[in-house]
Amino acid sequence: MADAYEEIRTWDQFRLRQSIRNGDYTAHTAGLARGTLQTNVAIMSAEHALDFMRFCQRNPKPCPLVGVSDTGNPMMFTLGADIDIRRDIPAYNIYRNGILDAEQPDITDLWQDDFVAFALGCSFTFERALQAAAIPLWHIDNNTTVPMFRTNIETIAAGPFHGKTVVSLRMIDPSDVDRVVKISKNYPLAHGAPLHIGDPGQIGITDLSQPEWGDPVSIKGDKVPVFWACGVTPQVAIEAAKLPIFITHKPGHMLITDVHEQAEVPNHTTNPNQHGETS
């Protein structure tokens, strides 16, 4: 299995998505198709889509919108030449009235003519940049899921979408904090700069050893807790809205796009290095 995973890590996004579409690859996507933007996904009726876009616009750090489908069209044509949002994610969660109802490897049978699919940037992008800068990330080095916490920071509501901001935690060496801020700020489509640095109590977190999602970290020495806005925030807001049906990716099982992860604009037809990368 480890060998198979090593081989899959060498696949490009086209080969990987084909394998996902065929139903062969059904696991998480961390570390795969390096260099391409991976995204969270939320699918809902057009009736709620304007409010959800407002929610994303108003809360861009937890909800960096990188793509939206036309109503009823499952092809995410701005993110790739051949991305079918009904089939190209390794696993889907189906919610009914705000409650997780089922998990499926394909949602072709559930697709509706009034569905709109949203793709939101995720932390994989800035984590890769931090790793490239030799910043240790405990959860990756220890093969666990990043710890996530509900804060006391209200999102700005839009229609039925509302709730507290969820953050992810990374423990950073004090000497690296400035660099971590500077690097992650370069990725506004992947949560950008940290939302909070230091005292967890200031944002309503009482116990760092008890994350609400993900795994606790066990770190020795003098590290600083650094919190980033997290893609679980829109998930919680959609659950709170109790839509009759909405569909997301299964956590960690992301949409893999054709967009370069350093692209200034999340559009696969734009060459990210043509302009704006000269210095």
Next chain:
Amino acid sequence: MADAYEEIRTWDQFRLRQSIRNGDYTAHTAGLARGTLQTNVAIMSAEHALDFMRFCQRNPKPCPLVGVSDTGNPMMFTLGADIDIRRDIPAYNIYRNGILDAEQPDITDLWQDDFVAFALGCSFTFERALQAAAIPLWHIDNNTTVPMFRTNIETIAAGPFHGKTVVSLRMIDPSDVDRVVKISKNYPLAHGAPLHIGDPGQIGITDLSQPEWGDPVSIKGDKVPVFWACGVTPQVAIEAAKLPIFITHKPGHMLITDVHEQAEVPNHTTNPNQHGETS
């Protein structure tokens, strides 16, 4: 008059917006309320709002969305504590079926329960940053309007919204080009890095001396033409959509917000210097 303008330049955004709301200040807003984000504005029925938001999401360089109202609510509450989009712009253009029909200083009489107002970042923001870096901008130094051109670059359509990308031109000293790219790239909510540098013919512009909007520049010496995506692009796309009614600011007569012009997130309740500005 010059004296009066000098005094108005010292006003903060609250005093200036009050004067606009009262109908006293009706002129352009260039150089006013320094330090705050100014925006383009488009107002249309909710029926078209989802497609227009898609258009902005798909074309973020010409259409950097920084605020959107709730349906029927004229208060742009994410951009300021007391911004009434019906009264707080110096002059409005009213379009019917895609044709400019009237100019008004106030649109309270035209407001509809199904209207949605959009605020889009504008070039004033990055121009100020360029000036602060001692980059000369000919149109500002000569008190003219920046020259704008229709390119051959198609926007990504959404519903009825489509058209070519419009760019603004600034002639830059070759030794400053790298710096100009780097500085403007820091303002993704104000068109970001240039769309094109150098040969105008490559983007379908045949004669730099004949801009379609604004005034031609007259520059001696060896300068490089640098083109930025321009806020006239959504204007052209909305005209092409031939909506029964849509309303915009009169060009140059912008919405002045309470958002700091260097804010990472366009939200007046967020302190832009709290995080992410430590380095």
